Amino acid sequence: MIGLLGWLTGPPKDVSSREEAKKRLQLTIFHDRMEVMELPAERLNDLRNELMEVIAKYFEIDINRTECTLEQDDREVAFVANIPVKRVRAGG
Amino acid sequence: MAAKTLLFTSGKGGVGKTTCTANIGVALAAQDSNMNVCMIDMDIGLRNLDIQLGLENRIVYNLVDVIEGSCKVRQALVKDKRLPNLALLPAAQTRDKTSVSPEQMVNLVNELREMFDLILIDCPAGIEQGFHNSAAAADEAIVVTTAEMSAVRDADRVIGLLEANPRKINSWLLVNRLRASMVKTHDMMSVDDVIEILGIKLLGVIPEDEKIIVSTNKGEPLSLNATKVIGAGQAFRNVAMRLTGVEVPLMDIYGESQNIFIKQFNKLKSLIKFK
Ligand SMILES: Nc1ncnc2c1ncn2[C@@H]1O[C@H](COP(=O)(O)OP(=O)(O)OP(=O)(O)O)[C@@H](O)[C@H]1O
Ligand SMILES: [Mg+2]
Numbered sequence: 001m002i003g004l005l006g007w008l009t010g011p012p013k014d015v016s017s018r019e020e021a022k023k024r025l026q027l028t029i030f031h032d033r034m035e036v037m038e039l040p041a042e043r044l045n046d047l048r049n050e051l052m053e054v055i056a057k058y059f060e061i062d063i064n065r066t067e068c069t070l071e072q073d074d075r076e077v078a079f080v081a082n083i084p085v086k087r088v089r090a091g092g
Numbered sequence: 093m094a095a096k097t098l099l100f101t102s103g104k105g106g107v108g109k110t111t112c113t114a115n116i117g118v119a120l121a122a123q124d125s126n127m128n129v130c131m132i133d134m135d136i137g138l139r140n141l142d143i144q145l146g147l148e149n150r151i152v153y154n155l156v157d158v159i160e161g162s163c164k165v166r167q168a169l170v171k172d173k174r175l176p177n178l179a180l181l182p183a184a185q186t187r188d189k190t191s192v193s194p195e196q197m198v199n200l201v202n203e204l205r206e207m208f209d210l211i212l213i214d215c216p217a218g219i220e221q222g223f224h225n226s227a228a229a230a231d232e233a234i235v236v237t238t239a240e241m242s243a244v245r246d247a248d249r250v251i252g253l254l255e256a257n258p259r260k261i262n263s264w265l266l267v268n269r270l271r272a273s274m275v276k277t278h279d280m281m282s283v284d285d286v287i288e289i290l291g292i293k294l295l296g297v298i299p300e301d302e303k304i305i306v307s308t309n310k311g312e313p314l315s316l317n318a319t320k321v322i323g324a325g326q327a328f329r330n331v332a333m334r335l336t337g338v339e340v341p342l343m344d345i346y347g348e349s350q351n352i353f354i355k356q357f358n359k360l361k362s363l364i365k366f367k
Binding site: 016033 | 244245248249252275278280281282285288289
């Protein structure tokens with residue numbers, strides 16, 4: 001049955017080299033730009049502080065345990081923030 | 093009004109800066125005999141614009157001679173006999189990029205601005221002194237790239253440097269050596285892919301064209317021969333027209349949606365302001 005399905009759907013299609021080039025390039029350029037902007041060190045910290053200010057309007061948060069990182073898999077880069085919430089602020 | 097200065101740059105070497113400068117300069121001068129065009133070869137030590145234009149035997153003085161005060165700028169300019177409104181300021185061949193400073197370039201170009209309607213600068217490869225000297229005098233940049241990974245990556249770097257310049261130099265994208273057949277079979281990035289990655293406005297697309305080798309052999313830029321309406325020669329003339337504000341659609345050389353271009357095109361106003 002698996003064999004038949006395999007036959008019906010054909011061999012796994014290779015990602016075109018054009019698509020591959022585009023993805024690799026997008027990622028490379030992302031890293032190049034970060035390096036140029038010196039994002040990892042200072043800028044990322046600024047971003048974290050600004051973000052905290054906004055979030056603190058809505059939640060009481062545990063500043064000391066927040067974590068902000070850039071995570072990457074082969075398809076994309078994500079800005080990941082882990083912000084422990086102590087409680088929701090009363091709506092004003 | 094003083095002439096505008098356009099910089100042809102790329103970061104990566106060998107992607108076609110000199111070829112594009114020569115062909116677009118010739119096309120601009122041929123298109124309007126009232127427009128005086130000056131091309132500056134900034135590739136000091138490795139000059140080639142003279143050869144592409146077929147003017148190599150007529151060079152007496154060069155850019156470094158002018159900057160060092162050995163001659164007047166008029167004495168160093170080589171006039172093109174085919175197009176009396178076109179001139180070349182050749183690079184020195186026996187010197188290097190450090191023989192000129194950005195301030196000296198600004199002063200030299202300011203002098204040329206009063207003599208011409210448009211100045212094109214052929215930038216050397218790299219992002220070192222030769223690039224900084226060239227960028228110092230530029231109003232706008234035309235970033236030449238092929239649809240290959242390393243060329244696009246280096247183009248992004250150059251665009252970033254131009255943006256970071258205190259004068260925030262604006263970049264236009266010129267995709268060179270596009271192979272439509274490879275884009276169609278998904279073996280090469282398309283123009284749309286390159287635009288998406290670099291995020292700048294498209295000025296034109298030049299196809300891969302082997303006639304460029306023959307035209308360089310003869311010292312006659314392809315765009316000079318207006319009878320050929322296909323291939324790179326026509327693509328160069330189209331770019332020249334867009335630079336003067338004429339709306340010319342892309343040639344159908346990459347067999348893809350032209351939507352992106354049309355969107356960009358509404359924003360493309362004349363880069364060159366005449367006197
Ligand atoms: N559209 C094209 N089709 C075919 N060949 C091309 C095209 N554009 C440029 N070339 C070829 O590519 C080579 C490099 O071109 P060119 O000298 O213009 O590049 P460059 O960017 O000025 O190089 P450098 O960085 O050394 O100054 C030349 O041999 C030229 O003939
Ligand atoms: Mg060159």
